[in-house]
Amino acid sequence: MRRRHLAALAREVEARGLGWRFAGPGESLLAVYGPRTRRRLMVVATPVADGWSYLWPDGGMADVTDVGAAADQLTRLLT
Secondary structure (H helix, E strand, O other), rough: OHHHHHHHHHHHHHHHHOOEEEOOHHOEEEEEEEEOOOOEEEEEEEEOOOOEEEOOOOEEEEEEEHHHHHHHHHHHHOO
């Protein structure tokens, strides 16, 4: 389930011009980067009370059911 959520986010950030790769044990993290800025961050998908959320440094959080909004937030951070 975790990798499926991360793969969905990877497709969305790539469509917005960001780079990505799976990282961590069992590819449990998504490394996302801005090709021009070279800024990077790691995203994890984790279960929450009644579903799943994406989490990233500095308090970033988005529900996996709105993957487009998560990708938009990451794009703003990394471009």
